[in-house]
Amino acid sequence: MTVSMIVAKGTNNEIGKNNDLLWYLPSDLKxxxxxxxxxxxxxxxxTFQSLPKALPxxxxxxxxxxxxxxxPGATVVTDIEAALKESETEEVFIIGGASIYKAYFPIAHKLYITEVEFEDKDADVYFPEIDLTEWKSEILDEGEENGLKYKHILYSKM
Ligand SMILES: NC(=O)c1ccc[n+]([C@@H]2O[C@H](COP(=O)([O-])OP(=O)(O)OC[C@H]3O[C@@H](n4cnc5c(N)ncnc54)[C@H](OP(=O)(O)O)[C@@H]3O)[C@@H](O)[C@H]2O)c1
Structure with missing residues (x-):
């Protein structure tokens, strides 16, 4: 099984505030x-409660x-191992939030990171620090939207 994480993070690893995201980037949602x-x-x-509904x-x-x-529309489990057992695909995506990223980070194989050039000192949740001696990175693409520059970067565990 491949454990992949997907996250959009700001310059200081900030990922959210008041159970919401810090920016609106439609191209990143795509x-x-x-x-x-x-x-x-x-x-x-x-994170489930921050969504309008289960993701189709x-x-x-x-x-x-x-x-x-x-x-509704989701399977509920009470621990991180049970969640992996419920996966029906070879690649499973960890989609947050902060507590879940932290729990799975040690066993993750790939990180799909949107690095947004943005800082929010009032953020209340953060992504773990990525040690660049343990991960190799590849820029998938980059762009700018709503005045924010971003890069999609794929990190793979070395
Ligand atoms: N920027 C991004 O890409 C991104 C992506 C996703 C989320 N976010 C942001 O992240 C924030 C939410 O993150 P969060 O850390 O506050 O909440 P979270 O990780 O989404 O959910 C926390 C809850 O998950 C359950 N949980 C976590 N670990 C558990 C474990 N080991 N065993 C059993 N249950 C466990 C607990 O639920 P119970 O309390 O019900 O027990 C806990 O209260 C929001 O601001 C959201 O917008 C950002």
């Missing part, structure tokens, strides 16, 4: 959709300590 479509996706309960075309797996958490 990248997220294209990359995860057809795959199993694993997320924390708060993907097996949604939600982690919560409450096994009865009501998550």
């Amino acid at each position: 990248f997220f959709k294209a990359t995860t479509m057809g795959k199993s996706i694993i997320m924390g309960r708060k 075309g993907r097996k949604n797996i939600v982690i919560s300590s409450d096994k009865d958490f009501d998550a």
